[in-house]
Amino acid sequence: MNTIAKKRLLIVWHSRTGAAHQMALAAESGAQAIAAELQAEHRLDIVVKQAAQVDAQDLLGADGFVFCAPENLASLSGAMKEFFDRNYYCALDQLNGRPYAIMISAGSDGSGAARQTERICTGWRLRLIAPALIVNTDAQSPQAITAAKTITDNDSAACETLGATLAALLL
Template sequence: MPPAVRRLLIVHHTTSPTLQELFEAVRSGATTDEVEGVETVTRAALRATAVDVLECDAVILGTPANIGYMSGALKHFFDTVYYPCLEETRRLPYGLYVHGNNDTGGAVRAVESIAAGLGWERAHLPVTVTGTVSKDDLTACWELGATVAATISPV
């Protein structure tokens, strides 16, 4: 009997061409042929629901750093899923990527604080990008997607 397919959810707030590049690199890594048995589902942060989280085996979060914090859209996502998912998703592996023009520290701290409150477990160090995206940044995002997907691969 073949192993069950696992689901990776990418929740993102993509507001610029820069964030689109990072999102595409993460999705490319998550869907690489090198990782088997993982279905990748993407949801905009304003459309992602508690059901999406309850049906996934890992999540990757993507956000801009806005005024030293995560985007309002990602905060809204957390506000809507926190209590419905609190008990059911403990130990859920997660990853994070953040883009900011100046600083990403506040956004990373905020997301990690909420993820800790949910009992989620970081599967990869956050990928933070400040300013213009480099080839190394895109590689880091690809590796984030591939690593989180490999973490839940049943194969």
């Protein structure tokens, strides 16, 4: 009889232009691939949810997290920040030690949003598994900033690797 507990990876995302959503889906793909490679698909649930749809029960039911959002005006996007604000105290002192990763889509920098996410997750006492992955879209004009984005194959591969790494740690 198999007594190994099933693990749940929660990928929380927000995106306006599509880049962060593509990054979240790439992380999911990487997590699925490593679970298949380890012949452990039956031991991992991967849940991908938009930040606005995530509640405290989703957080409490997860064993690890990927937080994926754009940087807006040198900080975390408002919808992702609202997700953290809405759930912070409901999950406080209940997620201690769980692993997480950060993926940020940015027009030029991304470090402000990454730092902000790290500070929030430090309060939850989560364990960062790798430096934040920042995908730079080089969007500098108003038109480029608001335009739909497609991330590069290299950026997608990096997101897959991060998702796979987190999944492998859970398995």
